[in-house]
Amino acid sequence: MQELGLIFRALLRNKVGALLISLQIALTLTIMVNAIFMMQQRSEQMLRPSGLDEANIFYLSNTVFAQDYNQQVYLEDDLALLRQTDGVVDAIQINAIPMSGGGWSMGLQTEAGEDKDSTGVAVYMVDDHAINAMGLELLAGENFSQTDIEWRASSQNNWPAKTIISKAMAESLFPDDWQSALGKTAYINQAEPMQITGIVKALQAPWNGWSGVERSMLVPYKMETTGGRFMIRTEAGRRDELMPIIEKALSESNKGRIIRRVTTMDDTRERSYRGHNAVNKILTSVIAVLTLITGFGIVGLAMFSINRRTKQIGTRRALGATKGQIMSFFMIENLMISSFGVLLGVAGAIGLNIWLVSTFSMAPITPGLILTGVIVLFVVGQIAVLYPAMKAAKISPAIATRTA
Amino acid sequence: MLTMNNISKVFQTDEVQTHALRDFHLKVNEGDFISVTGPSGSGKTTFLNIAGLLENFTSGTFMLDDIDISKLNDRGRSKTRNEKIGFIFQSFNLIPDLNLYDNVDVPLRYQGLSSKERKKRIVHHLEMVGLGSRMKHLPSQLSGGQQQRVAIARALATNPRFLLADEPTGNLDTQMAKSVMALLEEINQQGTTIIMVTHDDDLANRATRKIQIKDGRVSELDVVSDRANSKIKATEEAIA
Numbered sequence: 001m002q003e004l005g006l007i008f009r010a011l012l013r014n015k016v017g018a019l020l021i022s023l024q025i026a027l028t029l030t031i032m033v034n035a036i037f038m039m040q041q042r043s044e045q046m047l048r049p050s051g052l053d054e055a056n057i058f059y060l061s062n063t064v065f066a067q068d069y070n071q072q073v074y075l076e077d078d079l080a081l082l083r084q085t086d087g088v089v090d091a092i093q094i095n096a097i098p099m100s101g102g103g104w105s106m107g108l109q110t111e112a113g114e115d116k117d118s119t120g121v122a123v124y125m126v127d128d129h130a131i132n133a134m135g136l137e138l139l140a141g142e143n144f145s146q147t148d149i150e151w152r153a154s155s156q157n158n159w160p161a162k163t164i165i166s167k168a169m170a171e172s173l174f175p176d177d178w179q180s181a182l183g184k185t186a187y188i189n190q191a192e193p194m195q196i197t198g199i200v201k202a203l204q205a206p207w208n209g210w211s212g213v214e215r216s217m218l219v220p221y222k223m224e225t226t227g228g229r230f231m232i233r234t235e236a237g238r239r240d241e242l243m244p245i246i247e248k249a250l251s252e253s254n255k256g257r258i259i260r261r262v263t264t265m266d267d268t269r270e271r272s273y274r275g276h277n278a279v280n281k282i283l284t285s286v287i288a289v290l291t292l293i294t295g296f297g298i299v300g301l302a303m304f305s306i307n308r309r310t311k312q313i314g315t316r317r318a319l320g321a322t323k324g325q326i327m328s329f330f331m332i333e334n335l336m337i338s339s340f341g342v343l344l345g346v347a348g349a350i351g352l353n354i355w356l357v358s359t360f361s362m363a364p365i366t367p368g369l370i371l372t373g374v375i376v377l378f379v380v381g382q383i384a385v386l387y388p389a390m391k392a393a394k395i396s397p398a399i400a401t402r403t404a
Numbered sequence: 405m406l407t408m409n410n411i412s413k414v415f416q417t418d419e420v421q422t423h424a425l426r427d428f429h430l431k432v433n434e435g436d437f438i439s440v441t442g443p444s445g446s447g448k449t450t451f452l453n454i455a456g457l458l459e460n461f462t463s464g465t466f467m468l469d470d471i472d473i474s475k476l477n478d479r480g481r482s483k484t485r486n487e488k489i490g491f492i493f494q495s496f497n498l499i500p501d502l503n504l505y506d507n508v509d510v511p512l513r514y515q516g517l518s519s520k521e522r523k524k525r526i527v528h529h530l531e532m533v534g535l536g537s538r539m540k541h542l543p544s545q546l547s548g549g550q551q552q553r554v555a556i557a558r559a560l561a562t563n564p565r566f567l568l569a570d571e572p573t574g575n576l577d578t579q580m581a582k583s584v585m586a587l588l589e590e591i592n593q594q595g596t597t598i599i600m601v602t603h604d605d606d607l608a609n610r611a612t613r614k615i616q617i618k619d620g621r622v623s624e625l626d627v628v629s630d631r632a633n634s635k636i637k638a639t640e641e642a643i644a
């Protein structure tokens with residue numbers, strides 16, 4: 001620290017190299033902080049619970065081709081077979097799968113009328129076994145009863161009288177008190193009343209990129225369809241064992257349909273967030289490469305500077321500088337260059353984030369993340385300059401008497 | 405103040421041993437102005453490096469103000485260099501990115517002096533060498549002679565026990581060399597001990613003691629300079 005002022009004044013007279021490294025540090029910090037922020041946001045999205053007992057659930061599609069297929073009879077037979085299989089906790093027919101990317105959505109509103117605002121909601125058509133088969137947590141109200149379940153023909157447009165909604169949906173409809181949603185009437189299709197009879201803690205929509213991904217509703221329907229899906233929840237740890245058994249049992253029980261796409265919820269989650277994972281890996285690589293380039297840049301500048309100043313270092317040693325003082329000279333010089341770069345980088349990171357927030361509606365960056373980026377770059381800078389500084393400290397003071 | 409006994413320096417490679425100094429003896433007294441001469445490759449620079457604690461010696465004893473130099477570690481040697489020795493180099497060795505004030509400040513900062521004390525010393529010594537009005541100039545804005553004056557100011561600012569001058573006029577023209585030499589003589593007359601390595605016999609003869617290094621061995625020559633004679637005369641008068 002003894003030479004602080006001297007280092008600063010000498011730096012001012014050799015600005016170009018230092019300025020270039022400062023700019024590199026600034027660019028790295030700007031990109032690093034925003035990239036980490038984007039990665040954090042993606043990671044948070046990936047960690048959101050779907051509300052389902054994902055580890056023990058799988059589903060399959062049931063594609064009917066037989067002309068004389070009695071859908072109502074065979075659906076009951078299939079469900080009975082599934083529910084009676086040893087190791088199965090429960091099973092349902094369902095129209096869409098959370099996180100799968102494909103499903104139904106409608107609008108719900110608290111007042112009837114075309115001029116009233118509605119809130120988008122994902123629709124899951126299920127029977128009274130849904131809460132158990134999906135592993136949902138019922139926070140308020142009650143499950144559907146058997147008598148609530150209606151048959152829905154493929155062209156049918158009307159809606160049943162009851163619904164169970166997710167807590168996030170309740171909060172959207174009744175922002176002041178989500179619990180007050182219980183027992184209230186919500187309107188679907190602008191005017192068709194549905195009574196909210198239950199609220200589940202969480203149930204994600206099929207689309208993970210949708211801002212209303214947490215908003216969903218269960219509708220008590222059994223579907224007459226040629227392309228339905230069954231969702232099966234098994235006892236803990238028995239999912240993989242039961243998948244082929246159930247596929248085979250269903251296939252053999254009725255030859256008028258094909259059982260296919262037997263898929264776990266784990267796979268669905270992985271597929272759903274594959275893009276997120278890929279982007280995170282790319283961003284991680286970009287950060288690593290940028291940080292490495294910055295580190296190497298610092299090493300390069302320091303080595304160049306030391307080679308250029310070999311005699312000067314020898315002279316300083318001759319004038320009484322200890323090895324430690326020579327090392328600290330270069331560490332402090334780097335700290336000054338890094339500080340300037342970091343200052344620019346903080347401004348750049350905030351500027352870029354403001355642009356990202358206004359352009360892509362992203363959340364604003366946190367001060368903690370900026371601080372982390374600053375610390376990381378200071379540490380990288382000091383580590384990068386350590387070897388050149390040690391090399392400089394080893395320069396003999398006898399260099400000072402050489403005339404070359 | 406400085407005593408070297410049986411100092412030898414051997415440079416060792418895989419195949420060859422080179423004796424740069426052999427059984428080197430030298431005693432330097434307070435106030436001496438010693439010139440060191442010798443042909444190229446005789447060991448002058450090795451002697452200078454050892455005397456300036458810039459290089460280790462292979463064997464022998466080297467005492468500086470009752471400090472056994474062989475017992476000092478690198479840190480101790482740096483501290484001793486900083487506190488007791490002032491260096492004047494042939495090519496000045498000023499730091500080109502620092503102005504004159506800051507150049508003189510460098511060794512003072514290693515002493516950990518207060519900024520007030522440092523300022524006092526820097527101004528005093530730059531004024532002493534006639535460059536008080538050019539403190540904010542960079543070395544590149546000065547002539548060679550002026551740069552060497554700055555180097556002298558830097559060497560004196562730490563109040564060293566002696567100055568080691570390595571060909572201090574080697575890079576200067578005759579006029580500037582004379583003026584730098586006159587400055588060194590003035591400094592010596594004020595009590596500072598000087599050891600000066602030089603090729604120039606005329607300059608060497610102006611010292612109060614003249615030693616020659618040949619094949620790594622030292623021999624003391626007769627001194628013929630007026631300054632030396634007058635010094636001897638003054639001593640004789642004092643004794644009488």
